[in-house]
Amino acid sequence: MKFIDEYRDPARARALLDRIRLVARREWTIMEICGGQTHSILRNGIDQLLPPNVHLVHGPGCPVCVTPLETIERALAIAAMPGVILTSFGDMLRVPGNSKDLFMARSEGADVRVVFSPLEALQIARDNPQKEVVFLAVGFETTAPANAMAVRQAAREGLGNFSELVSQVMVPPAMRAILSSPDNRVQGFLAAGHVCAIMGYEEYEPVAAEFSVPIVPAGFEPVDLLDGILKVVEMLEAGRSGVVNAYGRVVSREGNPEARRVMREVFEVADRPWRGIGVIPASGLVLRPEYERFDAEKRFDVGHIAPRESPLCKSGEVLQGHLKPSDCPAFGRECTPQTPLGATMVSSEGACAAYYRYHRSVRS
């Protein structure tokens, strides 16, 4: 398949690896933000092929992982209400709340459906005018334009039975939070290619300047990732900061202006809690007052929700690159993908789940 095979070519990957080995003279710690990249790095063994002085730590870019338990509990409560069809992406429905996940709620009689696009949820709303259709809208800047379009379209069509339970987060505020932490060890970033496809990379330029770090938008295939890592290492060795694009076929400086416009039309910036990390100021998106009637949180009163997180879990430190998953005492013992205790084990793109799956239990 075009645009995949070329970027899995072993000769190119080997050449880039050799180049990284040649260039990397000192110890460097680089964070990839995106869970999809974490997964690809571990699946392809890139972390093990890199020279031992180049360390990868794994960032908070898995939307399933950082969605607060409170939101899961709220979705469960809404799904249990009569006349409600609750929809979301499949991996969201597997995230356990305190007593069950949404798939279990379905087996108990709730109408819970997997969709691949928020527009499918909209179609379910058109087809079921007597029901309330709720879409659990999670994600980073990559899903925000899709989720915004669904709301705008519902408004245009006057669909009164569609709403979204929104938990949208954004990358740059999380980067700032990580870099501002006194325990920070991250010296450079791989930025998520698809986030930058939408947002471009202009908003990373001030972050790179303020904290003197290199930030490199990169793709998901091994050659893309190695090219990104090489560019970060080259900048670190040269003492340079700034943004250098390693995903030019998809990412431009200004991103996708139309998608950004619709996002801004429907959503506005707000403080947002991240599972495992806590509230990060101005890091989330909520529906603007004009679209408030599509806000499931306002439409359905489910009373007070008090979720309980496991005291054993260190996912907050994993998400910020302070710890590797295998440094957590519960990793692979109390906590496995079948019995996840925290944010980074609940999704296959979470760092703990990826370490478990690809047996990174000893190397730290």
Added chain:
Amino acid sequence: MCLAIPGKVIEIREENGLKMGTVDISGALTKACLEYVPEIAIGQYTIVHAGFALKIIDEEEAAESLKLWDELIKSGAFDVNDEPTDDR
């Protein structure tokens, strides 16, 4: 959920007032909303995420950067002489 997958647009149509299309992703035909890539044409490649085409892939840029790597590899610029190249 967080994969952004490249695919080729093979059909464009309108549904409920939105520009929609069929995208061939490694042989799997997927429906995608094309509202954010209004200028896209049949035969072009895009990356799809959450049922939306996010960006038209810049084929020229892709070809150029691949060529650049391959030239560097051929010219030996990536060869490491002072270090073993075996896997660790």
